[in-house]
Amino acid sequence: MTLRSRFTLFTVFWLIFILILYNIFVYFFVIRVTTRGELQLLSNKANLVIESLRKQGLRGFEDPKLLSEMYNYNEMMRIVTGDVRVVNEVGTDPELLSIPPQMQVYNQTETRQINGQRVLYLSVPFFDQGHLIGTVEAARRLTVLDSYLQILLGALSVTSIGAIVFAIFGTYWFTSRLTGPIGQMVQTMREIDRSGKLYRVKLNGREESVELQQMVRAFNQMIDRLDRTIEHQKHFVADASHELKTPLTVISSYADMLKRWGRDNAEVRDEAIEAISKETERLQNLIRSMLTLAEAEQDNWLNVSRFDVTSVVRELSEVLGKTFEREIRVHSDHHSVNMKGDKDKIRQLLLILIDNAIKYSKEPIDVRIRNQKSGIKLEVTDYGIGVPDSEIPYMFDRFYRVDEARHRKTGGSGLGLSIAKKIIDIHEGNVEVYSKPGNGTTISIMLPRKI
Ligand code: ATP
Ligand code: MG
DSSP states (O other), X not given: OOHHHHHHHXXXXXXXXXHHHHHHHHHHHHHHHHHHHHHXXXXXHHHHHXXXXXXXXXXXXXXXXXXXXXXXXXXXXXXXXXXXXXXXXXXXXXXXXXXXOOOOSSOEEEEEEETTXXXXXXXXXXXXXXXXXXXXXXXXXXXXXXXXXXXXXXXXXXXXXXXXXXXXXXXXXXXXHHHHHHHHHHHHHHHHHHHOOOOXXXXXXXXXXXXXXXXXXXXXXHHHHHHHXXXXXXXXXXXXXXXXXXXXXXXXXXXXXXIIIITTOHHHHHHHHHHHHHHHHHHHHHHHHHHHHHHHTSSTTOOEEEEEHHHHHHHHHHHHXXXXXXXXXXXXXXXXXXXXXXXXXXXXXXXXXXXXXXXXXXXXEEEEXXXXXXXXXXXXXXXXXXXXXXXXXXXXXXXXXXXXXXHHHHTOOSOHHHHHHHXXXXXXXXXXXXXXXXXXXXXXXXXXXXX
Protein backbone atom coordinates (compact mmCIF):
# COMPACT_ATOMS: atom_id res chain seq x y z
CA MET A 1 0.00 0.00 0.00
CA THR A 2 1.39 3.43 -0.84
CA LEU A 3 2.27 5.91 1.85
CA ARG A 4 -0.38 8.21 0.43
CA SER A 5 -3.23 5.66 0.73
CA ARG A 6 -2.10 4.65 4.19
CA PHE A 7 -2.01 8.22 5.38
CA THR A 8 -5.41 8.99 3.83
CA LEU A 9 -7.00 5.83 5.28
CA PHE A 10 -5.59 6.53 8.70
CA THR A 11 -6.81 10.13 8.71
CA VAL A 12 -10.27 9.18 7.46
CA PHE A 13 -10.76 6.36 9.98
CA TRP A 14 -9.52 8.54 12.77
CA LEU A 15 -11.88 11.35 11.71
CA ILE A 16 -14.84 8.95 11.46
CA PHE A 17 -14.10 7.68 14.96
CA ILE A 18 -13.94 11.22 16.36
CA LEU A 19 -17.12 12.27 14.52
CA ILE A 20 -19.07 9.24 15.78
CA LEU A 21 -18.09 10.02 19.37
CA TYR A 22 -18.90 13.69 18.89
CA ASN A 23 -22.32 13.03 17.27
CA ILE A 24 -23.32 10.55 19.96
CA PHE A 25 -22.43 13.10 22.60
CA VAL A 26 -24.32 15.95 20.91
CA TYR A 27 -27.40 13.79 20.23
CA PHE A 28 -27.80 12.52 23.77
CA PHE A 29 -26.96 15.86 25.30
CA VAL A 30 -29.70 17.56 23.26
CA ILE A 31 -32.23 14.81 24.18
CA ARG A 32 -31.39 15.20 27.84
CA VAL A 33 -31.64 18.98 27.92
CA THR A 34 -34.90 19.22 25.93
CA THR A 35 -36.64 16.34 27.76
CA ARG A 36 -35.77 17.93 31.06
CA GLY A 37 -37.44 21.18 29.85
CA GLU A 38 -40.63 19.34 28.87
CA LEU A 39 -40.69 17.53 32.18
CA GLN A 40 -40.32 20.77 34.08
CA LEU A 41 -43.29 22.19 32.19
CA LEU A 42 -45.47 19.18 32.98
CA SER A 43 -44.48 19.11 36.62
CA ASN A 44 -45.29 22.84 36.97
CA LYS A 45 -48.79 22.15 35.65
CA ALA A 46 -49.36 19.28 38.10
CA ASN A 47 -48.17 21.44 40.99
CA LEU A 48 -50.48 24.25 39.94
CA VAL A 49 -53.44 21.82 39.92
CA ILE A 50 -52.52 20.62 43.43
CA GLU A 51 -52.22 24.23 44.60
CA SER A 52 -55.69 25.05 43.25
CA LEU A 53 -57.05 21.94 44.99
CA ARG A 54 -55.56 23.08 48.30
CA LYS A 55 -57.12 26.53 47.84
CA GLN A 56 -60.50 24.80 47.45
CA GLY A 57 -59.85 22.86 50.70
CA LEU A 58 -59.14 19.61 48.88
CA ARG A 59 -62.68 19.39 47.55
CA GLY A 60 -64.34 19.60 44.14
CA PHE A 61 -61.95 17.24 42.39
CA GLU A 62 -64.45 16.85 39.58
CA ASP A 63 -64.43 20.56 38.68
CA PRO A 64 -63.71 20.47 34.88
CA LYS A 65 -62.13 23.97 35.05
CA LEU A 66 -59.37 22.61 37.26
CA LEU A 67 -57.70 20.74 34.42
CA SER A 68 -59.06 22.36 31.30
CA GLU A 69 -57.15 25.60 32.05
CA MET A 70 -53.87 23.68 31.95
CA TYR A 71 -54.68 21.36 29.10
CA ASN A 72 -52.66 21.46 25.94
CA TYR A 73 -52.81 19.67 22.63
CA ASN A 74 -50.90 16.33 22.68
CA GLU A 75 -51.38 16.02 26.41
CA MET A 76 -53.47 14.15 28.96
CA MET A 77 -54.16 15.20 32.58
CA ARG A 78 -56.22 13.56 35.31
CA ILE A 79 -56.85 13.37 39.01
CA VAL A 80 -56.88 9.95 40.66
CA THR A 81 -58.23 9.48 44.21
CA GLY A 82 -59.27 6.90 46.78
CA ASP A 83 -59.42 3.42 45.33
CA VAL A 84 -57.54 4.31 42.13
CA ARG A 85 -60.54 6.02 40.58
CA VAL A 86 -60.19 8.66 37.87
CA VAL A 87 -62.35 11.56 39.04
CA ASN A 88 -61.33 14.21 36.56
CA GLU A 89 -59.70 13.87 33.14
CA VAL A 90 -58.88 15.98 30.06
CA GLY A 91 -57.35 14.92 26.75
CA THR A 92 -58.33 13.63 23.36
CA ASP A 93 -55.54 11.17 22.58
CA PRO A 94 -56.97 7.65 23.22
CA GLU A 95 -53.50 6.16 23.63
CA LEU A 96 -52.61 8.62 26.37
CA LEU A 97 -56.01 8.11 28.03
CA SER A 98 -55.50 4.35 28.06
CA ILE A 99 -52.46 4.64 30.40
CA PRO A 100 -53.61 2.77 33.57
CA PRO A 101 -54.11 5.12 36.56
CA GLN A 102 -51.90 4.75 39.66
CA MET A 103 -51.89 5.76 43.30
CA GLN A 104 -48.55 6.07 44.96
CA VAL A 105 -46.92 8.09 47.70
CA TYR A 106 -43.92 9.27 45.72
CA ASN A 107 -43.36 11.37 42.61
CA GLN A 108 -42.87 9.37 39.47
CA THR A 109 -41.50 10.53 36.11
CA GLU A 110 -40.61 8.39 33.15
CA THR A 111 -40.38 8.36 29.38
CA ARG A 112 -42.44 5.55 27.85
CA GLN A 113 -42.69 4.20 24.32
CA ILE A 114 -46.21 4.00 23.02
CA ASN A 115 -46.51 2.61 19.47
CA GLY A 116 -42.90 3.58 18.82
CA GLN A 117 -43.40 7.16 19.99
CA ARG A 118 -41.92 8.71 23.09
CA VAL A 119 -44.35 9.80 25.80
CA LEU A 120 -43.42 11.68 28.95
CA TYR A 121 -45.36 10.43 32.03
CA LEU A 122 -45.58 12.16 35.41
CA SER A 123 -47.48 11.41 38.61
CA VAL A 124 -47.49 13.73 41.68
CA PRO A 125 -49.26 12.66 44.92
CA PHE A 126 -51.02 15.08 47.27
CA PHE A 127 -51.69 14.58 51.00
CA ASP A 128 -53.94 15.84 53.77
CA GLN A 129 -52.21 15.80 57.17
CA GLY A 130 -49.95 13.00 56.11
CA HIS A 131 -52.67 10.85 54.48
CA LEU A 132 -52.50 10.19 50.78
CA ILE A 133 -55.58 11.73 49.14
CA GLY A 134 -54.80 11.25 45.48
CA THR A 135 -52.42 11.88 42.61
CA VAL A 136 -52.32 14.25 39.69
CA GLU A 137 -51.18 12.42 36.53
CA ALA A 138 -49.99 14.05 33.35
CA ALA A 139 -48.67 12.62 30.06
CA ARG A 140 -47.38 14.35 26.96
CA ARG A 141 -46.36 13.11 23.54
CA LEU A 142 -42.79 14.20 22.54
CA THR A 143 -43.68 14.34 18.83
CA VAL A 144 -42.38 17.87 18.18
CA LEU A 145 -39.20 17.21 20.10
CA ASP A 146 -38.65 14.00 18.19
CA SER A 147 -39.09 15.73 14.86
CA TYR A 148 -36.46 18.31 15.93
CA LEU A 149 -34.16 15.44 16.88
CA GLN A 150 -34.66 13.94 13.41
CA ILE A 151 -33.59 17.26 11.90
CA LEU A 152 -30.58 17.37 14.21
CA LEU A 153 -29.63 13.82 13.23
CA GLY A 154 -29.87 14.76 9.54
CA ALA A 155 -27.75 17.87 10.05
CA LEU A 156 -25.10 15.95 11.97
CA SER A 157 -24.94 13.25 9.29
CA VAL A 158 -24.63 15.74 6.44
CA THR A 159 -21.88 17.77 8.16
CA SER A 160 -20.02 14.57 9.12
CA ILE A 161 -20.12 13.15 5.60
CA GLY A 162 -19.02 16.56 4.27
CA ALA A 163 -16.11 16.62 6.73
CA ILE A 164 -15.05 13.11 5.70
CA VAL A 165 -15.20 13.93 1.98
CA PHE A 166 -13.14 17.08 2.56
CA ALA A 167 -10.70 15.09 4.70
CA ILE A 168 -10.25 12.46 1.97
CA PHE A 169 -9.54 15.03 -0.73
CA GLY A 170 -7.47 17.23 1.59
CA THR A 171 -5.31 14.38 2.88
CA TYR A 172 -4.87 12.94 -0.59
CA TRP A 173 -3.77 16.29 -1.97
CA PHE A 174 -1.53 16.99 1.02
CA THR A 175 0.17 13.58 0.97
CA SER A 176 0.66 13.82 -2.76
CA ARG A 177 2.62 17.01 -2.17
CA LEU A 178 4.42 15.43 0.75
CA THR A 179 5.50 12.30 -1.07
CA GLY A 180 6.22 14.01 -4.38
CA PRO A 181 9.96 14.39 -3.71
CA ILE A 182 10.17 10.73 -2.63
CA GLY A 183 8.72 9.69 -5.97
CA GLN A 184 11.18 12.02 -7.66
CA MET A 185 14.04 10.41 -5.74
CA VAL A 186 12.91 6.91 -6.66
CA GLN A 187 12.76 7.99 -10.30
CA THR A 188 16.26 9.45 -10.07
CA MET A 189 17.54 6.21 -8.49
CA ARG A 190 15.97 4.17 -11.28
CA GLU A 191 17.51 6.52 -13.83
CA ILE A 192 20.93 6.08 -12.16
CA ASP A 193 20.45 2.32 -12.16
CA ARG A 194 19.40 2.29 -15.82
CA SER A 195 21.98 4.67 -17.26
CA GLY A 196 24.89 4.05 -14.87
CA LYS A 197 25.34 7.82 -14.57
CA LEU A 198 25.00 9.75 -11.31
CA TYR A 199 22.19 12.30 -11.08
CA ARG A 200 21.20 14.61 -8.23
CA VAL A 201 17.58 15.16 -7.15
CA LYS A 202 16.44 18.72 -7.80
CA LEU A 203 14.38 20.45 -5.11
CA ASN A 204 11.66 22.64 -6.58
CA GLY A 205 12.27 25.22 -3.89
CA ARG A 206 8.67 24.90 -2.74
CA GLU A 207 7.72 24.87 0.91
CA GLU A 208 8.84 21.23 1.27
CA SER A 209 9.05 19.93 4.85
CA VAL A 210 12.39 20.11 6.65
CA GLU A 211 12.70 16.31 6.89
CA LEU A 212 12.22 15.89 3.14
CA GLN A 213 14.70 18.66 2.42
CA GLN A 214 17.16 16.88 4.69
CA MET A 215 16.53 13.58 2.94
CA VAL A 216 17.05 15.06 -0.51
CA ARG A 217 20.15 16.88 0.70
CA ALA A 218 21.55 13.68 2.23
CA PHE A 219 20.83 11.83 -1.02
CA ASN A 220 22.56 14.51 -3.08
CA GLN A 221 25.52 14.54 -0.70
CA MET A 222 25.82 10.79 -1.16
CA ILE A 223 25.70 11.20 -4.93
CA ASP A 224 28.36 13.93 -4.76
CA ARG A 225 30.54 11.71 -2.61
CA LEU A 226 30.14 8.79 -5.00
CA ASP A 227 30.88 11.11 -7.87
CA ARG A 228 34.08 12.31 -6.18
CA THR A 229 35.12 8.74 -5.37
CA ILE A 230 34.58 7.60 -8.94
CA GLU A 231 36.43 10.65 -10.23
CA HIS A 232 39.23 9.94 -7.75
CA GLN A 233 39.45 6.35 -8.92
CA LYS A 234 39.56 7.40 -12.55
CA HIS A 235 42.45 9.74 -11.74
CA PHE A 236 44.18 7.03 -9.78
CA VAL A 237 43.94 4.56 -12.63
CA ALA A 238 45.18 7.20 -15.09
CA ASP A 239 48.07 8.21 -12.80
CA ALA A 240 48.95 4.60 -11.99
CA SER A 241 49.09 3.57 -15.63
CA HIS A 242 51.22 6.61 -16.40
CA GLU A 243 53.56 5.71 -13.53
CA LEU A 244 53.77 2.09 -14.66
CA LYS A 245 54.34 3.08 -18.27
CA THR A 246 57.64 4.94 -17.65
CA PRO A 247 59.63 2.06 -16.13
CA LEU A 248 58.07 -0.40 -18.59
CA THR A 249 59.15 1.81 -21.53
CA VAL A 250 62.68 1.99 -20.13
CA ILE A 251 62.79 -1.80 -19.64
CA SER A 252 61.47 -2.51 -23.12
CA SER A 253 63.90 -0.12 -24.84
CA TYR A 254 66.87 -1.61 -22.95
CA ALA A 255 65.65 -5.11 -23.85
CA ASP A 256 65.58 -4.03 -27.54
CA MET A 257 69.08 -2.68 -27.15
CA LEU A 258 70.24 -6.00 -25.64
CA LYS A 259 68.67 -7.92 -28.52
CA ARG A 260 70.47 -5.85 -31.14
CA TRP A 261 73.89 -5.16 -29.71
CA GLY A 262 74.02 -7.05 -26.41
CA ARG A 263 75.73 -10.14 -27.81
CA ASP A 264 78.72 -8.24 -29.22
CA ASN A 265 79.05 -5.21 -26.98
CA ALA A 266 79.79 -6.02 -23.30
CA GLU A 267 79.44 -2.36 -22.26
CA VAL A 268 75.95 -2.07 -23.72
CA ARG A 269 74.99 -5.39 -22.13
CA ASP A 270 76.11 -4.31 -18.64
CA GLU A 271 74.36 -0.95 -18.92
CA ALA A 272 71.12 -2.56 -20.10
CA ILE A 273 71.15 -5.21 -17.37
CA GLU A 274 71.85 -2.57 -14.72
CA ALA A 275 69.02 -0.34 -15.98
CA ILE A 276 66.53 -3.19 -16.32
CA SER A 277 67.28 -4.39 -12.79
CA LYS A 278 66.87 -0.86 -11.36
CA GLU A 279 63.63 -0.21 -13.20
CA THR A 280 62.26 -3.60 -12.15
CA GLU A 281 63.00 -2.75 -8.53
CA ARG A 282 61.25 0.59 -8.95
CA LEU A 283 58.28 -1.20 -10.49
CA GLN A 284 58.15 -3.61 -7.57
CA ASN A 285 58.21 -0.75 -5.07
CA LEU A 286 55.53 1.08 -6.97
CA ILE A 287 53.24 -1.93 -7.09
CA ARG A 288 53.84 -2.62 -3.38
CA SER A 289 52.88 0.98 -2.51
CA MET A 290 49.80 0.83 -4.72
CA LEU A 291 48.66 -2.39 -3.06
CA THR A 292 49.17 -0.84 0.39
CA LEU A 293 47.11 2.16 -0.64
CA ALA A 294 44.36 -0.03 -2.08
CA GLU A 295 44.35 -2.02 1.15
CA ALA A 296 44.13 1.22 3.13
CA GLU A 297 40.91 2.12 1.30
CA GLN A 298 39.15 -0.82 2.94
CA ASP A 299 37.25 -0.07 6.10
CA ASN A 300 38.26 -2.98 8.32
CA TRP A 301 41.86 -2.12 7.98
CA LEU A 302 42.75 -1.50 11.64
CA ASN A 303 44.08 -4.09 14.03
CA VAL A 304 43.86 -2.26 17.34
CA SER A 305 46.09 -3.06 20.32
CA ARG A 306 47.79 -1.26 23.20
CA PHE A 307 51.48 -0.60 22.72
CA ASP A 308 54.40 1.64 23.65
CA VAL A 309 55.15 4.22 20.94
CA THR A 310 58.69 5.06 22.17
CA SER A 311 59.87 1.48 21.80
CA VAL A 312 58.48 1.34 18.24
CA VAL A 313 60.28 4.59 17.36
CA ARG A 314 63.57 3.50 18.96
CA GLU A 315 63.60 0.09 17.30
CA LEU A 316 62.74 1.55 13.87
CA SER A 317 65.30 4.35 14.15
CA GLU A 318 68.01 1.88 15.02
CA VAL A 319 67.25 -0.40 12.08
CA LEU A 320 67.00 2.48 9.57
CA GLY A 321 70.05 4.23 11.03
CA LYS A 322 72.14 1.11 10.56
CA THR A 323 70.76 0.28 7.10
CA PHE A 324 71.27 3.76 5.64
CA GLU A 325 74.26 4.63 7.81
CA ARG A 326 72.59 7.77 9.12
CA GLU A 327 72.25 9.28 12.59
CA ILE A 328 68.66 9.24 13.86
CA ARG A 329 68.18 10.80 17.31
CA VAL A 330 65.12 9.89 19.36
CA HIS A 331 63.87 12.38 21.98
CA SER A 332 61.11 11.47 24.43
CA ASP A 333 60.11 13.18 27.68
CA HIS A 334 58.78 9.85 29.03
CA HIS A 335 60.40 6.45 29.21
CA SER A 336 57.32 4.90 27.66
CA VAL A 337 54.22 6.39 26.03
CA ASN A 338 51.27 4.04 25.64
CA MET A 339 48.59 4.37 23.03
CA LYS A 340 45.77 2.31 21.54
CA GLY A 341 45.90 1.88 17.78
CA ASP A 342 47.26 -0.31 15.01
CA LYS A 343 50.92 -0.89 15.92
CA ASP A 344 51.99 -2.06 12.46
CA LYS A 345 50.32 0.89 10.78
CA ILE A 346 51.92 3.41 13.15
CA ARG A 347 55.27 1.75 12.44
CA GLN A 348 54.61 2.05 8.71
CA LEU A 349 53.68 5.73 9.15
CA LEU A 350 56.97 6.43 10.97
CA LEU A 351 58.88 4.46 8.34
CA ILE A 352 57.39 6.62 5.54
CA LEU A 353 58.31 9.86 7.37
CA ILE A 354 61.83 8.77 8.37
CA ASP A 355 62.42 7.36 4.87
CA ASN A 356 61.58 10.79 3.39
CA ALA A 357 63.82 12.52 5.93
CA ILE A 358 66.67 10.19 4.96
CA LYS A 359 66.05 10.66 1.23
CA TYR A 360 65.72 14.43 1.28
CA SER A 361 68.50 15.39 3.75
CA LYS A 362 72.09 14.59 4.65
CA GLU A 363 72.26 15.82 8.26
CA PRO A 364 71.24 13.79 11.34
CA ILE A 365 67.49 13.37 11.82
CA ASP A 366 65.49 14.14 15.00
CA VAL A 367 62.40 12.18 16.03
CA ARG A 368 60.42 13.56 18.99
CA ILE A 369 57.66 11.92 21.01
CA ARG A 370 55.59 14.22 23.21
CA ASN A 371 52.92 12.98 25.57
CA GLN A 372 50.41 15.84 25.63
CA LYS A 373 47.03 16.35 27.22
CA SER A 374 45.23 16.25 23.87
CA GLY A 375 47.11 13.16 22.62
CA ILE A 376 50.45 11.90 21.43
CA LYS A 377 52.57 14.12 19.22
CA LEU A 378 55.16 12.57 16.89
CA GLU A 379 57.60 14.85 15.06
CA VAL A 380 60.14 13.92 12.41
CA THR A 381 62.61 16.72 11.65
CA ASP A 382 65.31 16.77 9.00
CA TYR A 383 67.72 19.55 7.99
CA GLY A 384 67.63 18.93 4.27
CA ILE A 385 66.30 20.49 1.09
CA GLY A 386 62.84 21.43 2.45
CA VAL A 387 59.64 22.06 0.53
CA PRO A 388 58.40 25.44 -0.80
CA ASP A 389 55.24 26.75 0.94
CA SER A 390 53.23 26.55 -2.28
CA GLU A 391 53.90 22.79 -2.61
CA ILE A 392 53.02 21.80 0.97
CA PRO A 393 49.24 21.41 0.35
CA TYR A 394 49.89 18.88 -2.44
CA MET A 395 52.53 16.75 -0.72
CA PHE A 396 49.92 14.25 0.49
CA ASP A 397 48.37 13.76 -2.96
CA ARG A 398 48.90 10.47 -4.77
CA PHE A 399 51.95 10.30 -7.08
CA TYR A 400 52.83 13.87 -6.17
CA ARG A 401 56.51 14.74 -6.15
CA VAL A 402 57.83 18.22 -5.54
CA ASP A 403 60.64 17.92 -8.02
CA GLU A 404 59.94 15.52 -10.89
CA ALA A 405 63.55 15.57 -12.17
CA ARG A 406 64.97 14.82 -8.75
CA HIS A 407 62.63 11.93 -8.23
CA ARG A 408 64.27 9.84 -10.95
CA LYS A 409 67.38 9.88 -8.82
CA THR A 410 65.76 9.15 -5.45
CA GLY A 411 63.38 6.64 -7.02
CA GLY A 412 60.28 7.66 -5.04
CA SER A 413 56.80 6.78 -6.32
CA GLY A 414 55.04 9.73 -4.65
CA LEU A 415 52.70 7.40 -2.76
CA GLY A 416 54.42 7.39 0.65
CA LEU A 417 52.73 10.45 2.12
CA SER A 418 49.28 9.57 0.76
CA ILE A 419 49.53 6.22 2.58
CA ALA A 420 50.74 8.13 5.68
CA LYS A 421 47.73 10.45 5.45
CA LYS A 422 45.37 7.47 5.25
CA ILE A 423 46.92 5.98 8.40
CA ILE A 424 46.58 9.31 10.23
CA ASP A 425 42.95 9.72 9.10
CA ILE A 426 42.00 6.23 10.14
CA HIS A 427 43.46 6.92 13.60
CA GLU A 428 41.47 10.19 13.69
CA GLY A 429 44.66 12.20 14.01
CA ASN A 430 45.96 15.21 12.13
CA VAL A 431 49.17 16.32 10.49
CA GLU A 432 51.04 19.60 10.06
CA VAL A 433 54.06 20.38 7.90
CA TYR A 434 56.64 23.07 8.71
CA SER A 435 59.26 23.48 6.04
CA LYS A 436 61.70 25.98 4.63
CA PRO A 437 63.61 25.29 1.40
CA GLY A 438 67.26 24.73 2.26
CA ASN A 439 66.67 24.56 6.02
CA GLY A 440 64.71 21.38 6.45
CA THR A 441 61.29 19.95 7.18
CA THR A 442 59.33 18.98 10.26
CA ILE A 443 56.29 16.76 9.91
CA SER A 444 54.23 16.85 13.08
CA ILE A 445 51.49 14.31 13.76
CA MET A 446 48.92 14.43 16.51
CA LEU A 447 47.29 11.12 17.41
CA PRO A 448 44.55 10.50 19.98
CA ARG A 449 45.61 8.24 22.86
CA LYS A 450 42.97 5.71 21.83
CA ILE A 451 40.50 5.25 18.98
P1 ATP B 1 57.71 7.17 -1.95
O1 ATP B 1 57.73 7.64 -0.55
O2 ATP B 1 56.44 6.66 -2.40
O3 ATP B 1 58.82 6.26 -2.27
P2 ATP B 1 58.17 9.96 -2.42
O4 ATP B 1 59.03 10.06 -1.23
O5 ATP B 1 58.61 10.74 -3.62
O6 ATP B 1 57.96 8.46 -2.86
P3 ATP B 1 56.09 10.94 -0.74
O7 ATP B 1 56.73 10.32 0.42
O8 ATP B 1 54.63 10.86 -0.88
O9 ATP B 1 56.71 10.42 -2.09
O10 ATP B 1 56.45 12.45 -0.75
C1 ATP B 1 55.92 13.32 -1.74
C2 ATP B 1 56.90 14.41 -2.11
O11 ATP B 1 57.02 15.34 -1.01
C3 ATP B 1 58.27 13.90 -2.32
O12 ATP B 1 58.46 13.51 -3.65
C4 ATP B 1 59.15 15.10 -1.98
O13 ATP B 1 59.28 15.93 -3.07
C5 ATP B 1 58.33 15.82 -0.91
N1 ATP B 1 58.86 15.51 0.45
C6 ATP B 1 58.35 14.63 1.31
N2 ATP B 1 59.02 14.60 2.49
C7 ATP B 1 60.03 15.53 2.34
C8 ATP B 1 61.10 16.00 3.18
N3 ATP B 1 61.30 15.49 4.39
N4 ATP B 1 61.92 16.95 2.69
C9 ATP B 1 61.71 17.45 1.48
N5 ATP B 1 60.73 17.07 0.63
C10 ATP B 1 59.91 16.11 1.04
MG1 MG C 1 58.45 9.05 0.54
